[in-house]
Amino acid sequence: MRRWVVYTAGFLFVGCISIGGVVYWKYEPSHHWNGMEVPVLSVPALSRDDTLTDHEPSTSSVTEPVPEATTPSTPEVSTKSISAFNVLVLGTDARKEEYARSDVIMVLHVMPELRKVNIVSIPRDSRVLIDGVGYTKINHAHMLGELKGGNTEGTRTALQTVSNFLDVPINYYLKTDFKGFEDFIDTIGGVDVEVASDVYLYHAQTTLAKGPQHIDGKLALSLVRERYAFPDGDFGRQYQQSQILKNVAQEILRPEHISEIAGLLTRVKKDIVDTNFQDSDLISLAWLLKGMSTNDFTTKQIPGHSGYEMDPLEHLRLYYWIPDKVKVMEISQSLLKDPF
Template sequence: MVQLNEESRLSHKKAKKSHRVLRYVLLTLAILIIGGVGYGAYAYYKLQPQNHFNHLKAIGQSSDKFKQRTGTFNLLLIGSDARPGDPAGHSDSMLLVHVNLNTHNYDILSIPRDTRVYMPGVGYTKLTSVNYMEQLNHGLKQGTTNAVGAISQLTGVPINYFAETNNWGFQDMVNAIGGINMTLPFNVTLTHPWYAEDQNKTFTAGTHALDGKIVNEIVHERYSLPGTDYGRQQLQEAALVGIAQKVGQPANVTKLPALFGSLSKYLITTNMTQDDMVSAGLSAVSDLHPQQQIHYHQIQGTDEVMYDDMLQANNDEVVLNPSQLQSLTKKYFN
């Protein structure tokens, strides 16, 4: 009888211990779940554009001079000719984007690569050389930051973010979303392709299903186009619309966090964090109608042969119309 009581006591003690251990496990699990949900809710709150894009720092022009609303920012996209392993690259294309995630409108200004600009301590030169020389002298990120500052000074627009990719990075990005449908406004013949097998290929005006390699070739072309560099700008617009349409397809929405999280591997340099990319991307695709929301602007300039202080020689440069530039940036970018 004593033995039974002892066994009963031990059994009861073990049961209490088991219940206590289980209670601790459940409590710990509950804390982790609540913490995870709390973090998720905090992260979700933090990534909302009105919370995330607020009181932003600017490169170049002081943002104190401008009324920058929450949920908006200015982004400079740079496409360079840097090859893998190169220490620097000439900027082939520059797109200044005013992003308004409140209204889901995106104003884009294409800046000609040969635009004449002033660099403090150097003098006058053209934009395509600024990025290259600044990167050689100061490293990739600081060099690009300095080039962004020159564009901010030229346009009078505070620039919050920049992202630079090369042709291979752009090609890989398009392939990562499975290619795009690109509507060409005119016939395009590849006169200076990156790949020899694409020499003299012609694409008629209209919509084409294209992979990253061919999209990359087309947006690089300019000599066969009406208006050369201005024709290239129209092709860049067509590519951006095609990318936006593909990313916004319902089948791709669940892949977006992973896609935006991996964007950095396609970029040479940027000052955007992963949270910046995810917040902007998720907000954009929540109400995405590219053909209605993307507004593309071009600015005319005159081709002139002028002395280049950086190269210390005469050079073909594009001089932008300053009054048109000021009027356009004031209306759409500030």
């Protein structure tokens, strides 16, 4: 009997070690992504000048339609093995019976082997070239695509516009809307944020006090939408967006969630409107973010200046954030392109 207990214990021990090894090999970031064939959803149209320099004169031709670029009508999903990849994160303002603009636009350059992530935030009012339309606000790209072909075309147009603007390929995307984002934060039990000073959240009609806070989905959504309460406007909002993104992984992989990670992931995916990540990719990505410190993240915002220009859609002079072309290309080269 004693020998049987020893044998059983031995088999269980070996079994646990084997299962642990399989899980580690499948999800641990440096193993999961090493040499993996990742999709290439969009590549930049290199022959065109898709950004506006500080010195580019405003002309009447800016408000006229621009011929379609020689890019496919749907993303050509090719694959190749790389050591780093780019992820487009979109937060849309979709509401019932309305087409969705992109309220949150970020590109993540993920380097699993180095365990580092670069985050480039794009102001929604950035003035960029959209195929077939002209120079307009980048957050119009998704809406214009939806008008032509629904959610799929909205995603494709947003992907191609960002790819052209930053001159980088995009491999993955994550898209959610207001309702999905709020439910997502509530599903994982809220998220930690650090507030630099008291901030009044217009959409929640409440004030978030200075210091560390653990907030629910409603407050998190109000925080990432807020612009006017921050001294630096949209840049303060973009900082909060990147902070929440980093802290979400900390919540997903808390010890109390590990045993229910599969069920949690199922619930979380219901709140994501659209993505081309597989379940194993999302777990590995969360694992990567969980093990990183603040120093492992580099966050940049698109440099430029404020201005007013004619808009080809509204036929009015609108406020824009006008990107500095040279500095944007420097950021793309240093933060969003594969160093290997």
